[in-house]
Amino acid sequence: MSQTTARRVRLAAIELFATRGFHGTGIRDLAEAAGLSSATLYHYMGTKEDLLVSIMRASLDRLVAAARQVTADVPDPLGRVTNLVALHVYTHAEQQLETRVVDGEIRALSPQRRPGIIALRDEYEACWQTAIDDGCDRGLLRPSSRSVARLALLEMCSGISRWYSPTGPFTLDELAERYIEMSLGLLGAPGPAAKPDLGPVRAIVAANWPD
Amino acid sequence: MSQTTARRVRLAAIELFATRGFHGTGIRDLAEAAGLSSATLYHYMGTKEDLLVSIMRASLDRLVAAARQVTADVPDPLGRVTNLVALHVYTHAEQQLETRVVDGEIRALSPQRRPGIIALRDEYEACWQTAIDDGCDRGLLRPSSRSVARLALLEMCSGISRWYSPTGPFTLDELAERYIEMSLGLLGAPGPAAKPDLGPVRAIVAANWPD
Known part of the structure; x- marks a missing residue:
C-alpha cells in the first residue's frame, strides 16, 4: 500500500471515528470512504482496532x-x-x-x-x-x-x-x-x-x- | 408498557449509548438488554433516535x-x-x-x-x-x-x-x-x-x- 493510500485510509478513519464513533463505524464504511475493498484494507491495515490504535x-x-x-x-x-x-x-x-x-x-x-x-x-x-x-x-x-x-x-x-x-x-x-x-x-x-x-x-x- | 419496563429500557439504553455510543448500539442490542423483542421495543419506544431524544x-x-x-x-x-x-x-x-x-x-x-x-x-x-x-x-x-x-x-x-x-x-x-x-x-x-x-x-x- 502506497504512502498516499495509507494516508487516505487514516484520514477517512479519523473522520468516521470522530463523527460516528469507533463502534458505529463498520470496516465496509472505512473501505468505501478510502476507495478500497474490505479485503485490501484488512490486508494492509489489519483490524479496525489496529487502525484505531x-x-x-x-x-x-x-x-x-x-x-x-x-x-x-x-x-x-x-x-x-x-x-x-x-x-x-x-x-x-x-x-x-x-x-x-x-x-x-x-x-x-x-x-x-x-x-x-x-x-x-x-x-x-x-x-x-x-x-x-x-x-x-x-x-x-x-x-x-x-x-x-x-x-x-x-x-x-x-x-x-x-x-x-x-x-x-x-x-x-x-x-x-x-x-x-x-x-x-x-x-x-x-x-x-x-x-x-x-x-x-x-x-x-x-x-x-x-x- | 409498564412504568417498570419503560424504566428498564431507558436504563439499558443509557448504559449502551454511554459505553458503545449511539451509532454503535443496535436496536437488537437494546431489546436484548431490556429483555424485550425488537418489535415490542419499537412499538412502545419508537426508533432508536426517539429513545435517545x-x-x-x-x-x-x-x-x-x-x-x-x-x-x-x-x-x-x-x-x-x-x-x-x-x-x-x-x-x-x-x-x-x-x-x-x-x-x-x-x-x-x-x-x-x-x-x-x-x-x-x-x-x-x-x-x-x-x-x-x-x-x-x-x-x-x-x-x-x-x-x-x-x-x-x-x-x-x-x-x-x-x-x-x-x-x-x-x-x-x-x-x-x-x-x-x-x-x-x-x-x-x-x-x-x-x-x-x-x-x-x-x-x-x-x-x-x-x-
Whole structure:
C-alpha cells in the first residue's frame, strides 16, 4: 500500500471515528470512504482496532514529543504550564478530529490494547502534572488538589476539539491567550500574567504536525 | 408498557449509548438488554433516535429546572456560579452515564431532532452565561472573554462524567468545593472564596433526581 493510500485510509478513519464513533463505524464504511475493498484494507491495515490504535499511537507520540519540547529549557513552572496550555489549544483546534478520537475512544479499546495507549496518555499528562507540582512546590500555584487540577485543566482544554470552529470570533492565538489566563487563574497563580510569547510553541507545533 | 419496563429500557439504553455510543448500539442490542423483542421495543419506544431524544430531553429538562432553582433568590453572582458548578459536579458524577450521553451524542442527532435538544442545552447554558455576565458587570469577575469562559467552565465540569469514580480519594462534596475554587479562579474572582454551603444545592439535586 502506497504512502498516499495509507494516508487516505487514516484520514477517512479519523473522520468516521470522530463523527460516528469507533463502534458505529463498520470496516465496509472505512473501505468505501478510502476507495478500497474490505479485503485490501484488512490486508494492509489489519483490524479496525489496529487502525484505531495506530491513529491514537501516532497522535499521542507526537503530543508527548511536543510536550517535552515546549517544556524543555523553561525553568519557570508557570512558563511551562503556559506552553502546555498553548500546545493543547493549538493541537485540539488544528487537529480537531484526530484529538477528538484520541480523547473520546479510549473506552472503545479492548483490554489487551488499552494499557499501551493509556501509558502514552499518562506520559503526556505527567508533563502537565510535573509542571503543576513544581509550581505548587515553589509556592507559585495553589490548587487545593494538584491531581484534580490536572484533570480539570485537561478536560477544559480538550473541550476545544468539541466546539472549536475556524470561523469563530477569535484567532487561535487569541484563544490560546484566553485559555492560558483561565488556566493560571484556575491554578491560583497570583495576579494577571504577562502576555505570553506563543512563537516558540507555534514553531514546535508546526514542526511536529507538518502536514 | 409498564412504568417498570419503560424504566428498564431507558436504563439499558443509557448504559449502551454511554459505553458503545449511539451509532454503535443496535436496536437488537437494546431489546436484548431490556429483555424485550425488537418489535415490542419499537412499538412502545419508537426508533432508536426517539429513545435517545427522550433520554436527552428528560435529562436536560431536569437540569434546566435545577439550574433555575439553584440560582433563584441568590442575588450574588458569585453565589450563583458556585451553585451552578456544584449542581453540575453532583449531576455529572451521580448521573454519570446519562450526562455522558447527553454531552457526547448530540452529534448523533439528525438535523430534524437536533435543534430541539440544542435549544434545551442553550437554556441551561444561558443560566451560566447570565451569572457570569452579571459577575462581570458588577466587577467581580474578569475573564477576557465571557463566552469562552462559559465554554471552558462547562467542559471542565462535564469532564467529571468521563473520569469520576466513587472509589476515588475525594467525597463528592470535596470535589464540588475544589471545582468551585477552580471555577472562581478561572473567572478571575478576587481572592479565595469562603467555604460554600452546599446543602441547598444538594437538596435541589435530591428533589430533581429522586431515583
